[in-house]
Amino acid sequence: MTALARRLAVVPLVLLGVTLVTFALVHALPGDAALVQAGTARGASPESLAAMRAEYGLDRSWPAQYAAWLGRSARLDFGDSLVDGRPVRAKIAEALPTSLALALLAAALAFGVAVPLGAALGWLDRKAWARATSAALYGIYALPVAAVALLVLRAGAPWGARTLVGMLPAAGALALAETVKLARYQRGALLDALAADYVTTARAKGLGPAGVAVHALRNALLPTVTLLGSELPALLSAAVVVEQVFGLHGIGMMAFDAVMTRDVPLLLGITTVGALVTLAAVLAADLAYGLVDPRLRGRAA
Amino acid sequence: MSAWRRFSSTPGARLGLAILAVFVLAAALADLMPYGPEEQHPGGVTTVLAPPSMAHWLGTDDRGRDVASRLVHGARVALLVGPLAVALYVAVGLLIGAAAALGRRADFVIGRLIEIGLLFPALLLLLAIQGVTSRTSLAEVAFAIAVTQWPYVARLTRAEALRVAAAPHVEAARAVGAGRLRLLGVHILPLAATPAITAAAFGIGYAVLFETALTFLGFGVPPPTASWGELLAQAQASGLRPWLLWPPTFAIAAVVLACNLVGDGVRAALSAPLQAAGA
Amino acid sequence: MRPWLALALALAVFPTAGCKRSRAPAHSDGGAAGQSGAVTVRPNAPELVQCPATGCPLDFDEAGPPRDGGELVVHVEAEPAILCDLVEHDAWSRWIVENEVVETLLFQDPWTGAITPRLAASFESTADALTLHLRPSLKWHDGAPFSSADVAFTIGRARDPAVGADARSDFDPVSAVETPDANTVILRLTRPAPFLKQALAHLSILPEHLYKGKDLRRADASRAPIGTGPFKFVSWKQNDELVLARNPDYWGEKAHVDRIRFRFIRDKEVAYQLYRRGEIDVLWQVPATHFDEVRNDPALTGHRLLVWTPRAYFFVVWNSERGHLADPRVRRALTMLIDRQRFDQVAFGGHARAITGPYAPGTPSYDASIKPWPFDPAAARKLLDEAGVKTMKLTFLYYGASRSAEQLGTLMKEDFAKAGVTIDLASVDFAVQLDRLRHHAFDASALQWTLSVEQDNYQLFHSSQAAGGENFGSWKSPAADALLDQIRQTADDNARHALDRKLHALVHDEQPYTFISMREVETLLQPRVHGLLPSQDGFTFARAWLSK
16 A cells, blocks of 8 residues: 555544544533523423424433434535524535635735745845835734734725735735745745855755756755645645635634534534545655655655 | 854854743743733723824733733743744654654654645644633643644654665664664754754744634633733734734734744754765 | 603703704504604714614604615614524514514504504403404415414414424413404403513514424524515525515505615624625614714714614622521621623713513503612711621623623622622533523623513523523522412402502512613614614514615
């Protein structure tokens, strides 16, 4: 079995573990879906709560509920959302593309700006103004995403956009902090690479500045590529705030609501789908290592 | 050159230390501020959400509390939660990530561990803790941050560690007979730590911003504790009043800047062994 | 002196820049005595309509005869989960569909409480029966005929304990629902049912042919409601918008606007920005932090700013079974330690009204002579000493995302400490708060209730409701029980209102709740919007129209 296949074989196990933990945690929380829906309204009575619980399957034991969910999800049927009875699959299918688009746009923006910016700042590190720019970036990083989002919205950005272009301001707001961080990583990595001995050797061999730059950059790209694998999921979850402020309906907000309303099937569905996306992203990043540094090719798995 | 010399000769590293020292001092002497951070009727009269004035240099918040005082006291929370969380997740992430260089099998296990870490529902865990204890203390916030962040550090470290492990000087050391643990501790770890250091430098800023989001959702530090996150949450809720938004932003920026400058110095201090070993 | 008169006089005495007009009381739908608010038109600011406690004038304005056509965009903060108000309990999200698409048998004026016909063209009340004569030849939006069978079906579902409808207990006095013919419904009563007509004014009738044998939550009609109202349902995209269109075949006075788009925007600040951009026509709640600046904003000249008070009150519920909290003196002392005026200032910018009991101020059930317990830490301390309390430790449970609850908590923390009472603030999520309330696992908690025009307080205060009902504080008072039982049996309005006032006095004395305040709301309307008035039971969308 190749390394890749071995890695893929473990995925169901990982999913099982994560969904089990999620299930356990949500049931450990006080309150359940029936209670939340009844709210403080007058109509709730022990009978109506019991009826709701029976309808949602919440009156069975935990192992029975989880087993039932497992059985259904193996057929990719995640059940119905407890809040409105719509199929979980449909709700996720509505929200996922938006989240993915937002995260990918944000990642593209962040990398697109951060890599050249960071590399430039690293290359020109001895210049005082480069250092000053580096320092000023922190001001941008320190702004909370929601504040940035509100400022961008105030400046006239569209709300509730459906197209990729319309989502650009939102993606930009989301990407801002990410860009600063990545630029720093890139700069740091380049500085290290430039100080490394193989660069000294290359210089001694007579390689011009451009050659040295390319050489160093290739090595310095590694952390950046690594981040691609992990920042995408991070962007997916950090998007909750941006989603809310810009009126984009992604799985970030849906997941948060699912926890608040104790909507167990929806939460488990989102966890599973989110996990698959994350694992795919991580795998893609690991495979990309092989492209950046041939020595690591075999390590992809 | 000793490590300290390498550190202090890095431009900005000493400035960074100085900035951090100022914040630590401010946090320590916070009680000297003219108004208490929780006083809702300072001086008997209060206006709510008042812009900066002679009486209140940074204005008042939505309950009439002095913003300047809350800013300075907020440094305590930032300097407690931030470093605590960062220490936790950098230590864990660094060790786990570097261990991937121990061998193929270790790498496989570490890779899967990191994946599980990335998928772990930290918000749920935080809620579960809060649901049971009815409050979120500083320690819990720090723990929540650590639980979410360690996989990123681990991934970065792992990638660097693998790359460094394939470098010629490490091969050389291996050929000479250095044991795996010695390889890891002396040759690989210091170099693989570079991205982790950057992560740590941003960590404190990230911790405060995470805390802002939590406060906004209602799960932040227990009220009426003063924190920069709480000021920012108020800024968001009040339509971005400038005296609530900019002071904590600048404070965070200054702290993150300082940490990054110090981080540059630390990286310089650590990278010298490469020169010594490689050339 | 009647409130509106006082207000009009006050405004006449204090001149404001610009001209102002006071409107005379006008005819309302309910044919009641009439009410009015003062309308102030100013040159460089929005037109201000200050509605008194008795309500907003239902008939003022409007520049010219109503014009047909146009699309009205309304901001809604809380999106309903299911469009069926028997199972959707959130009062603030139901009104989109209630009154617009689906209708009730009777109509209740949200301010005066007067009951008038709607789907029931007329009705007769006797001691043991309520007979309703439905309008003949009415059709549902899908063409099917509306009949008494639909009414019987709906009431049957409302009474089903498994459904958990809010109206369930209102039908307790009903022993049978008879439908002798397609246009008559007779409700047989075992005892007087003073709240029945009010309940029928808030029970949307469901189409039996679409719900029979189906689960209320899952039926298609709960996602795409079919009704008899002035608007038809068009579409609903979750987290986005819900669209209604004018029903040209409506049996009554037809609506004017062609379409209504309800946009769901959770963040009030964002909604406010969108309103300023002109993307929303009706902003029904201006964020509290912008309350004052909006009143004098020249950029909003020509817009209409309605200031009104929904019938809802914010309060602290004490767990009357725990330790010292069982003693009414202690509860009264704690009330005197809460600076309600300061809280109003902090949380609502001072835009709130005081309330002292569980009835709507301005109605006959509310005893206006009762004054709130003053904020008096010294007196509170004396009371505590009297009750034998040296120090006390309490946990204040609240929904963490509620800013005002947190503000109340921190205020209480500071003030209580001065009297030797320590408060721990426990911020939790909504589900946890509900859980703790229903299991009585708390000391004090902050909540908000909405009030009917005449509130039936049985479920809130009767001792039988402590286990499984809304009596979260487990307050058990034989005197209150007697009053509540009697209220439910008293058909004569005046007699019943007198009993309500007695209950008000008792509750004020014993403080199972500390009543904090009723917050004021500012609703903004774009200049082109006319004929639209708010109430928490819904807006007058059927009468709204848009000028060019």
